[in-house]
Amino acid sequence: MPATLSPADAQVAETGQRTHLPARGGRGRRWVRRQRGRGHRAPLGVAIAAFAVAALSLVPLGYILVQTLATGWDQAYALIVRPRVGELLRHTVALVSVTVTATVLLGVAAAWLVERTDLPLRRLWAVLFAMPLAIPAFVTSYGWVSLYPSIEGLRGAGLITTFAYFPFVYLPVAAVLRRLDPALEESARSLGHGPVAVLVQVVLPQLRTAVLGGALLVGLHLLAEYGALQMIRYSTFTTAIMEQYQSTFNGAAATMLAAVLVSLCLLLITADVLLRGRGRYARLGSGVARPAPRVRLGRATPLALLAAAAVCGLAIGVPFVSVGRWLALGGAGLWTAPELLPAVLSTLTLGLYAAAVTTAIALPVAWLAVRHRGWGSTLMERCTYLASAVPGIVVALAFVTVAIRYARPVYQSTLLIVLAYALLFLPRAMVSLRAGIEQAPPELDEAAKALGSSPLRVFGRVSLPLIAPAIAAGAALVFMAVVTELTATLLLAPTGTRTLATQFWSSSSAIDYAAAAPYALLMIVLSIPVSWFLLVQSHRMAGR
C-alpha cells in the first residue's frame, strides 16, 4: 500500500518473514516478527473483505447465542444438564477420539507407504487412497448397512467414518512428505540417529501442520456428520439436533444441544491453535529439493501390499460392491426415473456457484492469515473455521430464520443456499489456499515490486499464478463437498430444487436401496474427475 507512514504505526500486521536479527529465544523472536514489515501493512481492501467474510461467518453462531439468551438461564440449565445430553456427549466424544486417532494413523501410514517406500504399484495406491473423498460418507454408510444390516454402535460408526475420512489426513501428509528436504534427514542420520529415530524426530515434526490440519478437518466433519451416522442409528449431537428440529422446528431444546456442540468445536479449534505453532513453511534457497530416497520394504512387501489392499477394499470396495449390487438388482428401470436429470443439473449448478463464491471469499482471509500474521488475521481465520464447526443443519436454520426476519427476498433463493455452502466449506478452501500461499515466498513479491509492479499487479503477475493450483484445488474440494452435501440442502434448497444427495436420502430413508443406487453412483461419478484433478494438483504443488 502506498502509505503515509508515521513512526506511531508500530502496531501493524506482521508479515511472517524471516528475521535477520539473531534469535533470542521464542518470545523475543515472535515479538520481532510482529514488528516486522511496517513498510507494507495489509492492504485495506483485503482487510475489509476478510473482515466482512469473518462477520458473515459469525451469523450462525450469533443466531445460537441470541436464541440461547432468549431461552433464559434456568431453562437452558434444565435443557443442558440432563442424562440425554450426557449420553450424546459420551457418544460424540468417543467417536471423535476414535476416528481422529484412526484417520491420523491410517493417513500418515498410507502417505508414508506411497511416498517413502518402494511399495509396488505406488501410483495406483496414490489414486486409490484419495478415492474415498469421492464417496460421500453417507454412501459408504449405506454400503455397509445394506451389506451388513447388523452394523451399529461406536465400532460401526468409527469404522465407517475412518474409511470415509482418512484421505483428509493422507493427502496433505503425502504432499508434505513429497517435498521434504532429504538433507535434513541425511543430517540426522549422520548425527547418529537410526531410521526410526529420524522418522520420529525429524520427519514427523515436519508433518505437524499437515497432520493437524487434516485431523481438525476430520474432527469438524465428525461433529457435523448427519447422514452416515443416522443411517446406522448412532446418535450424536448432530443427529439429535436434527431429530429435535424435525419434531419442533427450532425449539429451545435443539438450540441448547447446538450450543453444547458448538462448544465442542471451539475446544477442537483451540487445541489446533495451541498445537499448530507459528512456523513458516515456505522453502527458501535456490534449486529444487531432491526426491528423498525410498525405504526398501524387502520381505515386508507382501504384508504392505496386503494392508494397502485391505484399506482400499474396506474404504472403496464395500460401497462400490453395494451400489453395484443394488444397480444390478434394480435393472435398467432405475435410470429412467424422471427426477434423475433435473437432480444432476441442479447439483452441478449449485456446486459451481458455491466453488466460485467460496474460494473468492476465502482468498482474502487466507492471504491475511499467511502474509500478515497477527492476532487480528488469526482471529478472522478462526471465525471462518467456526462457521464450519456449526453443523449444516444449524447453519441452515440460522440462515432461514435470519432471511425470514431481515432479508425476505433471499429466502428460498439460490443465493442463500450458496452462501450457506460457502460458510460450511470455507475451511476446505482455506486449508488449500493457506498451503498454496505459504508456498509462494514473499521475496518474489519484493523482487516484482522492485521491478516496478504495483501491489495489485504483483498479485496478478506473481502471487496469483503461483497460488492458482491451490485455488483450483480449493474450488474442486468445495465443489465435491456441495455435490455430496445433505443436511443443509434438505432445509435450504429452493422449493422444487432436488439434488442428488436429497434424492438419494429420500430413497434410502424409505429403505428403497435400489432406487437410491443411481444417485449414489452419480455422486461418485461427478466426484471422481475432481478427485483426480486434486491428486494431480497435489503432485504439481510439490514441484513435480
Added chain:
Amino acid sequence: MSALTVRGVHSAYGPVPVLEGIDLDIADGSITAIVGPSGCGKTTLLRVIAGFESPHPGSVFIGDRQVCGDGVWVPPHRRGLGYVAQDGALFPHLTVAQNIAFGLPRDQRRSRAGSRSRITELLELVSLDPDYAGRRPDQLSGGQQQRVSLARALAPRPGVVLLDEPFSALDAGLRASTRAAVAEVLAGQGVTTLLVTHDQAEALSFADQVGVMSAGRLTQIGPPRQVYEAPLDLATAAFVGEAVTLPGVLADSVAECALGGVPVQAVSPAAGHGGPGTVLLRPEQIELTDSPPEGPDSAAEAVFGVVEDVDYYGHDTMLTIRLDEPGSSVISLRHTGTAAPDVGTKVRLRVRGTARWFPAGG
C-alpha cells in the same frame, strides 16, 4: 544514472535498534559495498533503500529525488531500483525470458521483437547463451540463476542497483567468477551499485568504496585500500582482514613492541603523542629473512621466533610463530615463498612498511 544518498536512517524492531543513524553517499556510477557480520543491520539498510521497510526516521534520495523521509513515501515499485536478492528470487512459474522481461514496460513486453532483442542483449551481457531464454529457473545452476536475476534487474535500465549478498549461495569457484562477471557488467553499464555482504574479501575486491557496519552503525567508509590499511578502530581492522596486534610504547613515530621498533602511523594526529598503545600489522607485512648477518647493528634489531603451526593454503602459507622475547607473544604471518619452514624451526622476522597505531584508552 543517479547517485544514492542516505541521511540519518534509523530503524528498530520495537525496543531493539537495528540501524542507528546511517549516512551514506554513493557517487553516480560507482560501486559501494557494505560489509558487516550477520545481524549488523546491513540487509535492513538495503530493504529501507528498496522501500520494503520504512526508516524511523531517516531519508533516502535517489539522484535528486527523495523517496522516503520528511513525510515523503515512494512505494518500492515507483523507486526505479534494481534489486538482486540473496537467492535470485526468480519467478518459478516464468521462463528465463519472461523473468527478464518482467520489469519492462507493458508495450515493450507485448511487442515480441522488441522484448526479444532486449532479452538476448541482456543474456549476452551476463554471459549466458541466448538458448537459455526458454528455460525454467529450476533448470539453471545457482550461478546462472544469479546472472538471470541480475539481467532481470538491469532490464528496465535502473539508475541504482541493490545487491543483497547475491554470491553467498554460490560455491567458491563459481562465486569468484560470478562476482567478477557482475562487477564488469555493472561497471560497464555505469550503474550506481550498493552491495551488502558479510565477506570482506568480496567487499574489498568488488567495490570502489567500502563501508564497514557494526551494530547498526557505519564505523568506517572509504576506498578499500584505506579501510584495509588505515582502519579507524581495532574492531574494524579485525573485521576487514586478519590482524596482528601487539602492545607497545610509542615515541617519535616508532613503536617499541615485541617485533622491535616499528614505524607507525597513528589513527589521528592527536593520537600520535607518545605513550602506551597497540600496534596493528597485517600478516603480509611480516616476513622471514635469511640467516641473520651477524653484524652488531642488525643484531640489536633482530627479532627471532619459533614456528608453532603451519597452515598451507597453496598460494601462500600462514605461519604461527612464538616470538623469542620476554612476553613470548604469538603472531601469525603470511609466507608467500615456495618453501615454508617446518614446525619448530627458528626463524628471523622483519616488518615491512608502517604499522597502524592505536593509543591506549582511545
